[in-house]
Amino acid sequence: MAIQGIGNQPNAWMSGGNPGASTSRASGSKSSQGECQTCKNRKYQDGSDEMVSFKSAAHISPNASGSRVRAHEQEHVNNAYKKAAMGNGKVVSAAVSIQTSVCPECGRTYVSGGETNTQIKYFNEDNPYQKGKKTADSAIYSGMHIDLAG
Numbered sequence: 001m002a003i004q005g006i007g008n009q010p011n012a013w014m015s016g017g018n019p020g021a022s023t024s025r026a027s028g029s030k031s032s033q034g035e036c037q038t039c040k041n042r043k044y045q046d047g048s049d050e051m052v053s054f055k056s057a058a059h060i061s062p063n064a065s066g067s068r069v070r071a072h073e074q075e076h077v078n079n080a081y082k083k084a085a086m087g088n089g090k091v092v093s094a095a096v097s098i099q100t101s102v103c104p105e106c107g108r109t110y111v112s113g114g115e116t117n118t119q120i121k122y123f124n125e126d127n128p129y130q131k132g133k134k135t136a137d138s139a140i141y142s143g144m145h146i147d148l149a150g
Contacts, residue, residue, distance in 0.1 A: 036103060036105050036108065037105065038106070039061075039062050039103055039106060039108060042059065042060075042062075044058060044059075044060050044065075044069070044113070045057040045058070046072065050075075050076060051079075052075040052076060052079070053072050053075060062103070062110040065110045065112075066111040069098060069111045069113065070096070070098065070111075070114070072114065073096045073098070073114040073115070073116045076096075076116035076118070077094045077096065077116060077118065080094055080116075080118035080120060083120065084120045084122075087122055088122060088124075089120045089121055089123065090120065090121050090123070091118060091119070091120055092121050093117075093118065094117075094119075095116070095117045095118075096114060097117075098114045099112050099113045099114065099115075100112060
């Protein structure tokens with residue numbers, strides 16, 4: 001359950017450079033301040049088998065990459081809660097990690113991908129072992145929180 005930027009390798013500059021771009025260079029960047037071709041051509045695609053956004057590669061601007069990737073990963077979390085609710089389960093944990101990278105061409109930091117890990121615990125009330133565990137637990141926990149002063 002992850003979305004990753006694809007095509008993050010710098011593109012070769014054509015002899016004409018970047019038309020209309022400033023010829024001055026920003027400190028720390030390898031190219032002019034005009035539109036970076038690597039950022040312009042970067043695409044994101046989801047690699048999971050869930051029905052979520054970005055199943056086919058799509059461009060996200062570097063400025064919007066953070067919010068779009070976080071929203072995409074939230075889709076995975078929402079799917080986990082729906083799956084748990086449909087199967088008599090409970091989401092035990094849902095962790096989202098967001099990766100950042102630096103564009104090798106212009107030096108801009110951008111969100112390059114994300115990953116969601118979820119754990120769902122399912123309850124099987126028909127399982128004889130589960131029924132026995134409930135009976136044994138009831139003997140242990142009954143009377144555990146009694147207020148004798150009242």
